[in-house]
Amino acid sequence: MKIARIEQFFPRHRMRLVRITTDNGFVGWGETTLEGKPKSTIAAVEELTDYLVGKDPLRIEHHWQHIYRSAFFRGGNVLMSALAGIDQALWDIAGKHYGVPTHQLLGGAVRDRIRVYAHWGIGSMTDEGKAAAKDRLEMLQKKGGYKAFKSGPGGTWRAHEPPAVIDAFVERAYLMREWVGPDAELCFDFHGKMTPALAIEVCHELKGMRPMFVEEPVPQENVDALKLVSDHVPFPIATGERLLSRWEFREVFEKQAVAYIQPDGSHAGGITELKKIANMAEVYYIHTMPHCAIGPVAFSACMQVDAVVPNFLIQEQVDAALGDGLLKTAWEVRDGHIELPTQPGLGFEIDEKEATQNREGYSEELGGEYYYESDGSVADW
Numbered sequence: 001m002k003i004a005r006i007e008q009f010f011p012r013h014r015m016r017l018v019r020i021t022t023d024n025g026f027v028g029w030g031e032t033t034l035e036g037k038p039k040s041t042i043a044a045v046e047e048l049t050d051y052l053v054g055k056d057p058l059r060i061e062h063h064w065q066h067i068y069r070s071a072f073f074r075g076g077n078v079l080m081s082a083l084a085g086i087d088q089a090l091w092d093i094a095g096k097h098y099g100v101p102t103h104q105l106l107g108g109a110v111r112d113r114i115r116v117y118a119h120w121g122i123g124s125m126t127d128e129g130k131a132a133a134k135d136r137l138e139m140l141q142k143k144g145g146y147k148a149f150k151s152g153p154g155g156t157w158r159a160h161e162p163p164a165v166i167d168a169f170v171e172r173a174y175l176m177r178e179w180v181g182p183d184a185e186l187c188f189d190f191h192g193k194m195t196p197a198l199a200i201e202v203c204h205e206l207k208g209m210r211p212m213f214v215e216e217p218v219p220q221e222n223v224d225a226l227k228l229v230s231d232h233v234p235f236p237i238a239t240g241e242r243l244l245s246r247w248e249f250r251e252v253f254e255k256q257a258v259a260y261i262q263p264d265g266s267h268a269g270g271i272t273e274l275k276k277i278a279n280m281a282e283v284y285y286i287h288t289m290p291h292c293a294i295g296p297v298a299f300s301a302c303m304q305v306d307a308v309v310p311n312f313l314i315q316e317q318v319d320a321a322l323g324d325g326l327l328k329t330a331w332e333v334r335d336g337h338i339e340l341p342t343q344p345g346l347g348f349e350i351d352e353k354e355a356t357q358n359r360e361g362y363s364e365e366l367g368g369e370y371y372y373e374s375d376g377s378v379a380d381w
């Protein structure tokens with residue numbers, strides 16, 4: 001069996017797909033969506049295509065090593081996302097070739113279903129804002145039985161903010177707790193917008209409503225800053241959606257800087273690397289909650305790893321990840337969980353007609369321009 005063809009598609013907002021076809025007719029799908037950089041991973045996959053065509057698709061680790069090491073310049077979000085999409089597609093082919101779900105080839109499932117969390121929060125405290133938030137919560141609880149939800153403070157945050165700004169966010173968080181009760185988990189993504197001092201202050205205001213975790217309280221580049229926050233906050237801190245490969249997680253582990261990690265199945269090097277990162281984390285009693293804010297192919301790849309990792313905690317799931325209109329059978333959430341995938345490969349049958357169309361134009365996907373209103377200087381997204 002040899003790789004015959006590699007094609008790429010842009011069927012939806014925030015969704016770049018790779019399709020690898022073998023000379024004997026197997027088809028594997030991967031996702032390379034890199035938020036805010038819509039053209040970069042497409043170019044990177046094109047560069048890797050010459051190497052891959054004609055090769056044995058089952059030598060996944062070998063190809064991973066070549067793509068990561070042979071170009072001399074290693075890592076970076078573009079190469080790692082391109083590598084991730086290719087890796088996912090190869091694991092899809094391997095599962096289909098052997099007639100088993102990919103998780104069977106990764107050591108076999110250690111759980112029967114995958115716990116997920118949905119995105120939900122109170123965006124505004126106006127009557128309309130609260131009514132809209134309540135509607136979505138009730139829909140999620142009724143439809144999927146979700147018991148874990150994530151939101152964030154939103155907006156731009158300066159090095160310090162007056163009590164009114166902090167309180168507006170904290171008040172929403174406590175109201176969310178009141179609505180969901182003590183049996184649900186609530187998490188807050190700070191998107192790396194705060195300084196360590198401000199993050200610690202805000203976390204202390206939040207601690208009474210008992211969050212499951214705060215994510216990226218500070219940016220990802222400085223592990224000591226992250227550890228400073230963790231050391232001063234009495235609940236779990238998480239990070240990792242912008243850390244790529246085991247090498248970028250190493251210092252986080254060695255310094256025990258967080259309780260949970262969030263490697264992204266389409267940015268950190270694919271299924272191969274996601275499992276290795278999770279296995280490294282196990283040694284430090286750190287749990288994994290893979291990041292996935294893109295499409296259903298990436299989400300399905302994450303679930304293959306979630307199935308086999310003992311120290312898995314919960315999987316991030318945005319609405320689009322369930323694959324409505326793109327997968328022939330969308331993933332179904334019941335009681336806040338998804339049943340273990342049983343179909344060969346990544347576990348889905350894609351609607352080829354939908355998946356192979358190319359969307360016109362480009363709208364912002366985390367890119368864009370962000371400035372502080374007060375003085376026009378650059379703010380974090």
Ligand SMILES: [Mg+2]
Nearest residue numbers: 189191215241
């Ligand atoms: Mg995040």
